Amino acid sequence: MGLVADHKPERGGLTVEELVRFPQLRLRVLAGESGLSRSVSWAHVSELADPTPWLLGAELIMTTGMAIPQQAAAQGAYLRRLDDAGVSALALSEQLHVPPLHQEFFATAEARGMPVLEVPLAVPFIAIAQEVAAAVQEDPRQRLGAQLQVFGALRWMASEDLDTATLFRRLERLSGYQVYLCTPQGRPLLPGVPVPPDPAVLPASPDAPPTIPGGFALPVPAPGGPAGFLVAFEREGARPAGLAVVQHIATVAALRLAMARHEHEAQRREGAETLAEMLQDVLDPSAVRRRLRRLGLPADPDDERGMLLLLVVRQARDDTLDRALAEHPRLILRRRDDLYVLAADSPAVREALSGLPGAATGASRPFPPGASLKVPQREAAWAAARATESGQGFVPYGDDTAGRWLPDDPAVLGGLVDHVLGEVLRYDAGHDTRLLDSVRTWMERDRRLDDAAKALHVHHNTLSYRLRRFAELTGRDLTASADFAEVWLAIRAARQIGVID
Structure with a gap:
């Protein structure tokens, strides 16, 4: 199911309702009257079945009808595509190539609040485009001012030493957008900047069109591929500065991320050097x-x-x-x-x-x-x-509980290992056997013969033979507490000095 675009009128901008009221255009509302408060930033003619990859949002799309499909389901899907891309309204030329419009087309327009307008044949599309351009001529000046201030973010980072959260709050105020950052998996990308509330808005790929309902979603560039995504939604009552500003904010995020990674790596190196000296x-x-x-x-x-x-x-x-x-x-x-x-x-x-x-x-x-x-x-x-x-x-x-009593001196530990386990170590090396490993496994499993045999993948009779052979070579009776303790400490010492894994 598609996402319904959250269109908000821009303060001081042009809305669909205001455009309809222009008497010289004689536009008539066919459907979607609840969406007349949507803002219009541009008027564009398109006869494509899917113009959305080339749209930025808040456009009035005008068509002679050649782009409208014949089938009912396809007509509904066409409207949903435009609405998901943030299109403000669809204007259809009267008496040209518009096919019969099905009930599903009108139902979709009403459900989405997507205004559908009819343009009289006597009114050329260029007249609508000129009226839209004239009505929003103040907006480029506002956007240019916002762009110049947002582009100063690099200077703030260098001169004011702003932390990440403060930097992005300032960018939000200037750009007119609520900004979110996340990794491709939806995890936080930079400290102090929240992740998008709905991960469904993230693009399927970095090459996807930037327009999403109510704003933009752009990749944050990094070596080897995008580090994540920046999502920018229009803020209530603000005047969004447009895609160019959002693209620059994504560049600022990439630079901030590179700086954070550099600082992290430098701190990691210093930490490793400090820990090495402490050890x-x-x-x-x-x-x-x-x-x-x-x-x-x-x-x-x-x-x-x-x-x-x-x-x-x-x-x-x-x-x-x-x-x-x-x-x-x-x-x-x-x-x-x-x-x-x-x-x-x-x-x-x-x-x-x-x-x-x-x-x-x-x-x-x-x-x-x-x-x-x-x-x-x-x-x-x-x-x-x-x-x-x-x-x-x-x-x-x-x-x-046993290893804590061993001394620090490797020579003493080596002497203990050779005295208790030397014969077994030499026997295992010369005969390619696993007597010591078998005894250690048996001890670690609290002398449970079946459990140890299972861990070693041998029959319990085989393990019993190995225990007896170990006792013969070491001269230690594994059923005697003193001998058992000595063997266990020797095994721990062998592990400590790297004689065994």
Whole structure:
């Protein structure tokens, strides 16, 4: 079903009713009398079945009748196309090529409030066009003034440092339009500028005609293709400045978007450098707090925004993580396959990271701004490993009750691994077996033999044999609490120093 155009008379402009009252034109209203208050900006002759790709809205379309279809349904569709494009009225020449008009034609005109006028044969179309041009001659001066002021938007951006919301409110006042911005999917494009209330007005493609009922919809250009769309509706009581001004507003939106993306990328690079230095523990607490403050994160122990959280995110793309945390200040650093994130601790941040599709996220305990990241880094890495192994999307530190007791020294961890697991590691490497992986899977599933065998895709008898062989090689009895704990800590140490995945 088509959209009914929301035509509003322009203050000081020409309406269809005023045009009908011109005695010299002798126009007669055939249908759509409820739409006589529509504004008329131009009069144009068209004999095309669909002239809408070449219209801007508020035109009076004049035809000898050659464009009118013969069939009833086609006549109704023709009127709806014109109305959806914002045409003010349709004028038909009397006694020329107008086919018999069906009831559906008149019903559509009445339902849409689309005025249909009859032009006497003695009145040439050029006479109507001249009267319209003369009546609206003041409008070009008003539009030129609006254009010159809107074109000054680039100067405002440079000299006044306006934020996005203030900039676009000023553009709305000058242009006479209510402005909306959104991505092709209907999401916000720039902060402070609302999305269109009805996504149905968005064009099907960037090459679609710009005219929509009550205004215009234009692509916002960006490298690689449009970043989204600008939708501009005529405001009640305003004098819309026309398509040229709306096109310039779309250009301003594109420039503002490019500036925002540049600022975001610069801030992201600074954040990554800061987080890298914090992880290396080379910054003093005062320098850390200064940088955190500049990057929008809690910077003081008594900051009302609370504590910080360090997270390790695995199996996630940078852009996916950026979208999930779009509303939250954060520092992000990629280290090989892991993404390290520093953010203010909040339920919203935890929820956003819990919902990352296919990702495994580990979180440290909350800590105050300026604190060393040595301990939070270990905590987040352990929690991420636990999330990966268990298949959970988000694991806060504390679920891994064994790993917290391991020392920091890689040499000590390596000694523990070699002492407990060395024989098994050498046996697996030499015989292409999976004894260690089988024992780890069995332990992670709380020694449930059938569950572990299913996860390993082997028969439970095969897994039982592997457990016995592991015990023989290590000399550890997995049914004894002390031996079980030692093996579990050794497996955690092997994971920590990268001996196993």
